[in-house]
Amino acid sequence: MKHSLQAAVAALAITGFGAVATAETVVDDKALNALDQGGNWLGYGRTSAEQRYSPLDQITAANVAKLGVAWSLDLPTDRSLTATPLVVDGVMYFNGSYNVVHAVDVRTHQKLWTYDPKSIEHAGDRATIMWDWNRGIAFWKGHVYVATVDGRLISVDAKTGKEVWSVETIDPKNPLFISGAPRVFRDKVLIGNGGTEWGPARGYVTAYDAATGKQAWRFYTVPGNPADGFEDETQAMAAKTWTGEWWKHGGGGTVWHGMTYDAEFNRVYIGTGNGSPWNQKMRSPGGGDNLFLCSVVALDADTGKYVWHYQTTPGETWDYNSNMDIVLADLKIDGKPVKAMLHAPKNGFFYVIDRSTGKLISAEKFGKVDWAEYVDLKTGRPLERKGARYEDGEELVWPGPFGVHNWPAMSFNPDTGLVYIPSIEMAGMFSDKYTKPKAWESPTFKFDPGVDFLREDGPADWGASFLRAWDPIKQKKIWEVPLPGVWNAGTLTTRGNLVMQGRADGVLAAYAADSGKVLWEAPLGLGISAPPITYEVDGKQYIAQLVGWGGSMTATGGSMAAQHGWAYGAQPRRLVVFALDGKATLPPMPGKAFAKPLQAPEFTVYPELAERGSHVWSQSCGMCHGPAGTAGGNAPDLRASPVLLDEKALHAIVFDGALKARGMPQFKNINKDDLEAVRHFIRREARKQNLTP
């Protein structure tokens, strides 16, 4: 009774009957910076400081065992769900596959609207390099901001779901895409992009006017061709750290994830990407630090002008980008208050930086790392070990390109003083024996990071994963729990002494934030790749979780990803919301599904063709269908597809784009012989011993 009355009032408020509408939250800097957000979750990392810490404390370590499903919503048109939902005044907003935005009434559990930016249609040639997932949206003064994979930034009216403005943020000729969430501050929307593996890429971020979409400023993270003149003295300064003709390969440094607004200093901090290509021998053959690759750069929020930078991996050559989240925290170090920034990039060091000056305070390894011995606190530079740069052509290095921490968010709990980091333990074999640095040329719209790329599937247990609680002041691990596989989701922490995290095995788990004790687990029947959030409405606290296996590991992880049984299209995607004493039941989930490779004895495999096919595959198909045809769930496993045995059907799909609308791109840059070679490669792989259970 009570519930339906509230629902009716909420519905009236949404349809615009002013008389009964409750006060609306004006989402601006003040609201985004407030710890108390009135039960809402207003920004990607909740507050601008991006701590993912909620002061809500009805659900606690003492009662979390009573958490049950309150309601759920199936999402039949979505595939990968990696986004952080926002909750504003009783409405949840989130983006699913291909940037489709959903608005859901959290009281009635009904969809209010869906906005489809038609990303695949807009993508053109870039469809061949774009995945379906995105990590989130932004909200500012009655508008939702979504950045599309094909590179647009769009303002949507939060009440109606109607488009207000749309701008192109990338040149369609460039092999770039967007997978990250925009950030908002001072009536501006900030967005970067990703790429660097598919052709020459020069990183940048752009700020747009939130009301009109007009460009306010742009900052390039690496210098362009000196012959064209530098944009300003910052670019000229950065150019001194490069050698050779880096601009031909773009240089890299794309800003595809971490961006944080600091209201106290009116600055934005951007985390910059790896080199384009990864291999420094090709990008900047005479060495150099290559600014501003793999750095945190502080920019003036109003003008985009450079303030300071700290580079985590000078002269990067391993894909050790610094795109991971940037968390602001006020710490007390040696008895003195410090305006700190916490950053745990791929390279495996946990950095505490004084954000007023950009000076490094401390840096320690938070996982298995052997590319460097330590970071010298005087110079702020790592001491690299000999061989780590695969000087002789090949070297096994810890970590590999997935890093010790990837984009799944860490969270910081000011009560415990700990940071909760989803971390990975996995080495990488870096080699350029076959790629031949001297002869290498940057391709376009083909995967080629300038190192010999894996053209074979690895073992399912190649990597391991842990949830680690890290003390940023002592720079020391306080507790850790082992996690399944390698690809586990971002974390949430609360005043109720809780840490919550979804896992690769489809379980949402709650831990005691101080001790790491497992307090509650809910199997949701599909790998989880999005971080949970919490909100309060009508006096009750909820936990919301998007369930939909997604992210680069699910596309390129091979058996490491396939081992969990989340084959393409096998399990429905959904939003699940929990509350204390929740009694709802979830619609049933089908069980795990594993590909059964077709043996096709009538097909004769020619070894030379199969070998040629493996190269075509790794440049054009493996980024979605898995490194050697073992798919991790983001696309069908082609070893098991009858289409590969039917030349005509295969041509219709690959050359004519028969499945384009479903995310299987049309390829104009490969020919019939290449595709025939792919068929031989796939048959060869199908007949190898199947590594997945």
Ligand code: HEC
């Ligand atoms: C950007 C991601 C992506 C890339 C790159 C990609 N695919 Fe696909 N592919 C998909 C998706 C997603 C589907 C499933 C579409 C659907 O739901 O029908 C698919 C489906 C297919 C199918 C149909 C399989 C079946 O049994 O229905 C074939 C064949 C195929 N892809 C071949 C290729 C080949 C060959 C390449 C490389 C030249 C390639 N794909 C590259 C994403 C991709």
